[in-house]
Structures are given as C-alpha cells and as structure tokens.
Amino acid sequence: MSASRNPLLAATASVAGAVLNLVDVPMRALQRALGVPRIGWMFVAPNLVILGLFTFLPIVINFYFAFSGGVELYPSQRPFTGLDNLETLFDCGNYLDPSTCRQDIFWRAIYNTAFFAVVQVGLMVSFALVTALVLNRKIIGRGFFRGVFFYPVLLSPVVVALIWKWMLQREGVLNALMVAAGAAPVEWLTEASWAFFWSVFVSIWAHMGFYTLILLAGLQAIPADVYEAAEMDGATPWRRFSRITLPLLMPNLVVVLVLGMIRAVQVFDEVFVLTGGGPGSATTFIVQYIYQTGFAEAIHQYGLAAAASLVLALSLLLLTLVQLRLTNKTLAGKAGRDDG
Amino acid sequence: MLDTFVGEVPKLSPVAYQIQGYKLNRAIFNPTAARLGQAIAGEMSLDDALKRIRSDVDEQVKASAK
Numbered sequence: 001m002s003a004s005r006n007p008l009l010a011a012t013a014s015v016a017g018a019v020l021n022l023v024d025v026p027m028r029a030l031q032r033a034l035g036v037p038r039i040g041w042m043f044v045a046p047n048l049v050i051l052g053l054f055t056f057l058p059i060v061i062n063f064y065f066a067f068s069g070g071v072e073l074y075p076s077q078r079p080f081t082g083l084d085n086l087e088t089l090f091d092c093g094n095y096l097d098p099s100t101c102r103q104d105i106f107w108r109a110i111y112n113t114a115f116f117a118v119v120q121v122g123l124m125v126s127f128a129l130v131t132a133l134v135l136n137r138k139i140i141g142r143g144f145f146r147g148v149f150f151y152p153v154l155l156s157p158v159v160v161a162l163i164w165k166w167m168l169q170r171e172g173v174l175n176a177l178m179v180a181a182g183a184a185p186v187e188w189l190t191e192a193s194w195a196f197f198w199s200v201f202v203s204i205w206a207h208m209g210f211y212t213l214i215l216l217a218g219l220q221a222i223p224a225d226v227y228e229a230a231e232m233d234g235a236t237p238w239r240r241f242s243r244i245t246l247p248l249l250m251p252n253l254v255v256v257l258v259l260g261m262i263r264a265v266q267v268f269d270e271v272f273v274l275t276g277g278g279p280g281s282a283t284t285f286i287v288q289y290i291y292q293t294g295f296a297e298a299i300h301q302y303g304l305a306a307a308a309s310l311v312l313a314l315s316l317l318l319l320t321l322v323q324l325r326l327t328n329k330t331l332a333g334k335a336g337r338d339d340g
Numbered sequence: 341m342l343d344t345f346v347g348e349v350p351k352l353s354p355v356a357y358q359i360q361g362y363k364l365n366r367a368i369f370n371p372t373a374a375r376l377g378q379a380i381a382g383e384m385s386l387d388d389a390l391k392r393i394r395s396d397v398d399e400q401v402k403a404s405a406k
Contacts, residue, residue, distance in 0.1 A: 099388065
C-alpha cells in the first residue's frame with residue numbers, strides 16, 4: 001500500500017521528512033567544520049563516552065584500588081600499598097587446604113566456584129544439547145515447548161531464586177509434598193551437599209533455555225540432505241549423531257561451553273538469594289566474596305575486593321583466550337575438511 | 341515467657357550493652373555469625389572458629405585504623 005493512499009503512512013513520512021530536514025542543517029555545518037574523514041568519530045563519540053565512563057574507567061579504578069589500602073572510597077585518599085592485597089589473598093600454608101590460608105573464605109570461594117563451573121556447565125550443556133535435539137524434531141507442541149524452555153531466561157535472577165526458595169525452604173512446597181507422601185522433611189537449603197546441588201540445579205534451570213536456543217540454531221543450520229545421504233548409506237541414528245550432528249555442531253558447542261563457563265564463574269545473584277552462601281561457606285562463590293569484602297562487611301576493604309576481582313578478571317581472560325583458540329582450531333579444522 | 345526474658349536482662353554483662361553502641365560492632369557480629377555457621381556446617385572445629393573470629397575482628401579493626 002503506497003503512502004499516498006494511507007493517510008497515517010503519509011503523515012508519518014512527512015513528520016520523518018521534517019525531522020530529517022531539521023537534522024540535516026546542523027549535520028552539514030558539522031561536516032564542513034570537521035571534514036568528511038572525521039565526521040565518523042562524532043557518531044561513535046556518545047558510545048565511546050559511555051563505554052569509557054562506565055566500563056574502562058571502572059577497570060582503571062579497580063586496578064588502582066587493588067594496589068592501594070585503607071578504607072577510604074576516593075582514590076586520592078587511598079595510600080599506594082603495592083602488592084599487599086594480593087599477598088594477603090595468596091598468603092597460604094597449603095593452597096589445597098583453605099583452612100591454612102589467611103583469607104580462607106577466598107580460597108573456599110575459589111574451589112567452590114571451580115567445582116560449580118565444571119559441574120554446572122557440564123550438566124547444563126548436556127541437558128541443553130538433549131533438549132535442542134528433541135526440540136529440533138517434528139514433535140507435537142514444538143513451539144510451546146521451545147517457549148517453555150526459554151521462559152526462565154526472561155525472569156530476573158532474584159525472582160528465580162525466590163520462587164525456588166519458596167519451594168525448597170523447610171516449610172516449603174517440596175517438603176509439604178514429602179510430608180503429605182509420608183516422608184520426613186529434608187533440609188534442602190541448610191544441608192551443605194543439598195544446598196550445593198540446588199544451587200547447580202536452579203542455575204541450570206534458569207539459563208539452559210538460552211544455550212538450548214544457540215544449539216537449536218546450530219542444528220537447524222545442518223543441511224537435511226547430509227542426513228538423507230547417511231540414511232541411504234544405512235547409518236544408524238547413533239552414527240548419524242556422532243559423525244554428522246556433533247562435528248557440524250562443534251562451533252556452537254564451543255561457544256556454549258565458553259559462554260556457560262564465563263557465566264558460571266560469575267555466578268552470584270541466584271545463589272546469594274537462594275542460600276546466602278551457606279550453610280557455612282558451602283555455596284559461597286568468588287563474586288559473593290568480592291561483594292561481601294568490599295560492601296557488606298562492617299569495614300569495607302575495597303582494596304582486597306578489587307584484588308580478588310582482578311584475579312577473577314584474569315581467570316575470565318584466560319577462559320576467553322581458550323575460547324578463541326578452540327574456536328580458531330574448530331574453524332580451521334572445518335575449513336580443512338571443506339577444502340579436502 | 342516474656343517475664344523470664346525480662347528477668348534475665350539485668351543479669352547481662354555491661355559489655356553486652358556497650359557493644360550495641362560500639363562503632364565497630366558489626367565487625368564483631370558478622371564474623372561471629374559466619375564462623376559459627378561454618379563450625380555448625382562442619383567446615384571447621386569450634387576452636388578453629390573462635391580463632392578465626394578473633395583474627396577476623398583483629399583484621400577489621402586494623403583495617404579501620406588505616
């Protein structure tokens with residue numbers, strides 16, 4: 001339908017034209033003043049200013065905080081202390097035994113985070129892959145199930161944690177069902193191993209949909225004729241999966257693995273609301289240690305928290321480098337196969 | 341029940357009253373709760389928890405003096 005026939009479209013077009021004419025005059029003046037090669041900077045300037053103020057400046061400030069002491073917030077009032085904060089964090093009799101460390105909670109948090117990342121990412125990627133494979137088939141209600149699996153991703157982490165806390169607390173829904181079935185109630189969130197299990201479970205429940213979607217997109221990009229050819233050659237379903245699906249899905253799997261790992265290392269909000277890091281320090285992770293040291297304790301030890309976040313940033317940088325290396329290797333391997 | 345509670349209040353140590361107004365009281369409360377929680381969860385013995393409470397409080401007081 002043309003704009004001349006639709007009055008609403010015509011009105012919108014004329015308003016847009018008027019706005020463009022208004023912008024046109026100062027833009028031409030700016031272009032004359034700056035010159036054509038430099039006008040591009042003007043377009044990226046707002047983004048650069050925001051990134052600089054809210055991303056790069058905090059990184060620089062974090063560096064300074066990590067190498068300064070005291071409890072003052074303003075950098076100018078903080079004395080430079082060199083590597084003191086890092087030495088405090090790494091002051092350990094035996095790195096494998098957190099109780100011998102000066103900052104034992106930091107090391108417990110590191111080990112908890114490493115264990116959480118390995119277990120959570122391993123399980124989540126496996127479940128996401130199975131879910132994507134099922135949702136890629138022509139099943140009844142496929143659209144509905146795709147929505148159901150993706151829905152938790154849209155929820156706020158605090159809402160997710162509160163919903164599960166409501167179910168898992170001592171007087172919660174799950175224990176009510178167990179008591180109704182004649183079983184004894186279980187301390188789901190105050191018994192260390194159960195609290196850790198539910199932290200992993202809730203985290204998988206909340207994030208799996210996003211990774212399922214990435215894998216589903218990868219599955220849909222695999223040409224159907226490859227499967228048809230394999231079927232004609234008499235390949236079994238397992239052989240089709242291991243020789244066609246998995247290799248062609250590898251770039252997506254690498255992305256999912258590394259994104260999931262980075263997210264798992266940064267875990268905080270859901271678990272903090274669900275268990276508060278307890279019982280004891282059973283579900284205390286590295287970001288919670290940073291938050292508590294820097295903001296929740298009576299004395300805000302910003303330097304120690306900044307040093308810990310530096311350690312976290314370096315480990316995430318390492319993970320990202322591994323991702324780049326793996327992705328390059330996968331793509332190089334794929335290109336080699338395509339050429340062959 | 342409330343009478344029992346009220347009856348016990350005068351027997352409290354004066355230090356217990358003073359700590360309520362102490363500016364670093366949270367530097368004592370927080371490690372006490374956290375470390376005893378760790379002892380209850382079986383992460384450390386009660387003796388170790390008491391040692392940790394002492395060192396945590398010392399560290400916080402030292403940090404506040406910087």
